[in-house]
Amino acid sequence: MDIIEAKKFVIEAGKRLVETGLIARTWGNVSCRVSDTQFVITPSGRAYENLTPDEIVLVNIADCSYAGDVKPSSEKKVHASVYQLRPEMNFVIHTHQTYASIVGAVGYDINSMSRQGADIIGPGVTVAAYGLPGTKKLNNGVRDALKRSPSKAIIMAHHGAVCMGADYEDAFRVAEELEKVSADFIRRRFVTLTGAVADTYADLIAYFARHNNGKKDDTLASFDYYDSSREGNTAVLVSKRDGSIIRVNLDSPVETTRGGTDYTPSVDLHKAVYTAREDVNYILHSDNENIKAMSACKKVIKPYLDDFAQLVGVSLKTAAFDPTSVLKSSKQIAKKLKGRNAVMIKDNGALCVAGDKYDAEAVEMVLNKNIMARAATGVFPGTKAINKLESALMRVVYKTKYSKNRDK
Numbered sequence: 001m002d003i004i005e006a007k008k009f010v011i012e013a014g015k016r017l018v019e020t021g022l023i024a025r026t027w028g029n030v031s032c033r034v035s036d037t038q039f040v041i042t043p044s045g046r047a048y049e050n051l052t053p054d055e056i057v058l059v060n061i062a063d064c065s066y067a068g069d070v071k072p073s074s075e076k077k078v079h080a081s082v083y084q085l086r087p088e089m090n091f092v093i094h095t096h097q098t099y100a101s102i103v104g105a106v107g108y109d110i111n112s113m114s115r116q117g118a119d120i121i122g123p124g125v126t127v128a129a130y131g132l133p134g135t136k137k138l139n140n141g142v143r144d145a146l147k148r149s150p151s152k153a154i155i156m157a158h159h160g161a162v163c164m165g166a167d168y169e170d171a172f173r174v175a176e177e178l179e180k181v182s183a184d185f186i187r188r189r190f191v192t193l194t195g196a197v198a199d200t201y202a203d204l205i206a207y208f209a210r211h212n213n214g215k216k217d218d219t220l221a222s223f224d225y226y227d228s229s230r231e232g233n234t235a236v237l238v239s240k241r242d243g244s245i246i247r248v249n250l251d252s253p254v255e256t257t258r259g260g261t262d263y264t265p266s267v268d269l270h271k272a273v274y275t276a277r278e279d280v281n282y283i284l285h286s287d288n289e290n291i292k293a294m295s296a297c298k299k300v301i302k303p304y305l306d307d308f309a310q311l312v313g314v315s316l317k318t319a320a321f322d323p324t325s326v327l328k329s330s331k332q333i334a335k336k337l338k339g340r341n342a343v344m345i346k347d348n349g350a351l352c353v354a355g356d357k358y359d360a361e362a363v364e365m366v367l368n369k370n371i372m373a374r375a376a377t378g379v380f381p382g383t384k385a386i387n388k389l390e391s392a393l394m395r396v397v398y399k400t401k402y403s404k405n406r407d408k
Contacts, residue, residue, distance in 0.1 A: 001032065001033065001034050001035075001090070002034070003020055003034050003040060003058060004053065005041045005054075006032040006033075006034045006039075006351035007032075007040050007058055008053065008057040009032050009091070009168045010031065010032050010040055010042060010051075010056050011048075011051045011052075011053070011056065012050075012168070013030045013032075013091075013168060013171075013172070014042055014048030014051055014273055015028050015048055015049060016172065016193070017030065017048065017093065017095065017175075018048050018049060020176070021097075021098075022093070022097045022175050022176070022179070023048070023095050023096060023097070024093045024096070024362075024365060025047075025158075025362060026044075026045050026046060026047060026048070027096045027307065028093070028094050028095045028096050028160065029041060029042045029073035029075050029076075029079070029093075030042050030091075030092070030093050030094075031059075031073075031079040031091070031092045032090065032091050032092075032168070033083050033089070033090040033091070034058070036087075037060060037061055037062065038058055038059065038060055038061060039058075039059055039061060039079060039080070039083055039092075040056050040057065040058050040059070041055075041056070041057055041059055041072045041073050041076055041079055042055075042056065042072075042073055043055045043056070043057055043070050043071060043072060043073065044071045044072065044073050044074055045071075049100055054070070055070055057070050057071070057072035059072050059079075059080070060161040061075055061078075061080050061083050061084060063127040064076050064077055064080050070204045073094075074133065074134035075094055075133070075134060077136075077139040078092075078094060078138070078139055078142050078162060079092045080308070081139060081142055081143045081146060082142075082146065082162065082164050085143065085146045085147065085373065086146065086164060088166060089152075089165065089166065090166055090167055091164070091165050091166070091167055091168050091170065091171040092162065092163070092164045092171065093162075093163045093164075093171050093172070093174075094160060094161070094162050094163075094176050094235035095160055095161050095163065095175055095177070095308060095333075096159075096160040096161075096369075097160065097161060097175065097179050097184065098179070098253050098369055098372065099179050099182035099183040099194055100153075100155050100160065100161040100178050100179060100182045100370050101159070101160050101161070101305055101369055101373070102182065102184045102186060102369070102373045102376050103125070103127065103155050103185060103186065103357040104127055104155040104156055104158055104160065104305075105157075105158055105304035105370075105376065105377070105383070106304075106373070106376050106377055106380035106383045107127050107157055107380075107382075107383060107384075108127065108185075109124060109125065109126050110124055110155075110181060110182065110185050111124045113125075113181045113184070114126070114181070114184070116177070117177055117180065117181040119155050120152075120173050120174060120177040120367075121151050121152050121154070121174055121177055121178060121181065122149070122150055122151030122152055123149075123150065123151060123395060124149065124151060125149070125151055125153050125154070125155055125178065125181065125182075126145045126148055126149040126151065126154055126155070126260050127154075127155045127156075127157050128142045128144065128145035128156050128157060128347040129141035129144065129145075129153050129157060130156075130157035130158050130159070130386070132306070132390060132393070132394065133159065133306055133394070137385045138159070141156070141157070142154055142156065142162060147264055152164050152165060152170075152171075152174045152176045153174050153175075155178075155182075158303075158304060158305055158306050158351070158386050159305070159306055161175070161201070163175040163178060179222040179315050180397050181383065181392075186204075186376055186379075189379050189380065190204055190207075190376075190379050192265075193379045194207065194379065201290055201372055202288070202289040202290050202292075202293040202373075202377050203293075203295050203373065204376070205290050205293040205372070205375040206293045206296070207375075207378075208297065208374070208375040208378045209294055209296040209375075210296070210400060211296050211370060211378070212297050212299050212378075213296060213298060216399075219296070220320060220321065220322070220346050220347040220348065220349050221323065221347075222314065222347065222348055223264070223265050223266065223323055223348065224239060224240075224241055224264050225239075225241070225266070225285040225287050225348075225349065226238060226239055226246070226264070226266040226270065226285055227240060227283060227284050227285055228238065228270045228282070229282050229283075229357065230250070230274055230279060230280070230281040230282070233249060233250050233251045234248065234249060234250065235247070235248040235250055235270050235271060235274055236248075237264075237266060237267065237270055240285065240287060246264065246267060246389070247268070248267055248271055248273065250271060252273055252285070265321070265323045265326045266285070268326045268327055268330045268403075269321065269326070269329075269330045269333060269351075270283055271330070272327075272330035272331050272333065272334040272352060273330075273333070273334045273337060274352065275334070276331075276334040276335070276337070276338075277334070277337065277353065279355060279406050280353045280354065280355070281354075281355050281356055282353065282355070282356050282357045282359070282360045283351055283352075283360070284351070284352040284353070284354075284356055284357070284360040284361065284363070284364055285345075285349060285350075285351055285352075285355050286349045286350045286351070286352055286364045286368075287349050288349065288364065288365070288368050289372055290368050291344075291349050291350050291364075291367060291368055291371055292347075292348070292349045294344070294358070294371045294374070294375065295318070295344050295345060295346060295347055295348060295349055295350060296346075296347055297318075298346065299318070299334065300315050300316065300317055300318070301315065301316035301344070301370065301371065301374050302314075302315050302316075302374075302385035302386070302391075303370065303385055303386045303391045304316070304370055304373040304374055304377065304383075304385050304386065305366065305369055305373055305386075306386060306394055307366045307369075308366045308367065308369070308370035309386055309390075309391040309392075309394045309395055310366075310394050310395060310398035311341060311359075311362055311363050311366050311398065312340060312341050312342045312366060312367055312370070313339055313340035313341060313342070313395055314339075314340075314361060314391045314395060315340070316340070316342055316343070316344055316367070316370075316389055317336040317340070317343055317344065318336075318343070318344040318345070318346055318352075319332050319333040319335075319336045319344070319345060319346065320332075320345075320346040321333060321345050321346065321348060333345065333351065337353060341353055341354055341363045342363055342364075342367050349363075350367060352364040352367060395408055
């Protein structure tokens, strides 16, 4: 294929992946074969919506070498492996799509699927052995899986998926069908083992939470959710219920205004976080239905997906918020945020914190996926989280390197 044409397909694919929700931010990557010896691939850490042909990198299949100042995706070796081992494949998409990622977290191969799924993807979907992002171990796991399975999709343990096709449209069909197949795989497993029916994924999470909560009668009262931003020495809280605004001076005792004077317990909560964390400039109080369902469970949530380890931390802790003891509760929640970018609030969702709104939304996104994965482990025995050492390493690397250019 002509290089210019291939680059245009890659740019178009990147935009389409974001629009369909198969990838977000700069996560994942896309490539297109241009010959038996070369392919073009998306760059590292650049938004898909604004890519230009000059930013799409030409890479040699044999050794992944490239020319120029634009750095190709860190997963270029995975794409090269597909082109080496599957000469009939000309387009590759690496996604962090939700349901395929959850299957990768539990580590079970998909050995049965609908006729449509089999026609589009192949006879089954293999889960490749885990390796840290961008490493030789990760690539070796994908290569082994490619040799074991003739399918057009490989799921990467604790990471995402590799979808391939004869051309651009074929690869997209595979990625979209893989999400349907993966969701059905999890649903069927849940129904078979529990006998329960889950109309939504939040139902599955609620089932998990009920069976892992210990005491059954300790549900805490709800309170109004606010998102907020730091503006100098002021925190600006915005109600998720009605959009009303509260401004809080962070340097003085709690004094609030909302037209006249008013008060909500969230004021102390947000103030405690900003006081404890100078790096935090945005707080998102998540009311995502999956996160709210899991907040009924008091278990510590470990990383089952590597993007969770990177953006959130080595674990997610839960703290209770008691409106009758606001200051004490607020300080406990801030304390459990130490070294992390999220904390679960018992029965009341989670706080996701970051340097800005964009990154706080990303924290919520990966928190949601990891919670979904954690609930799925309840019906897939033997599932293990990513070990603490690897989680800590990813967290450090992300904070010192990747977060600077918002690349993963």
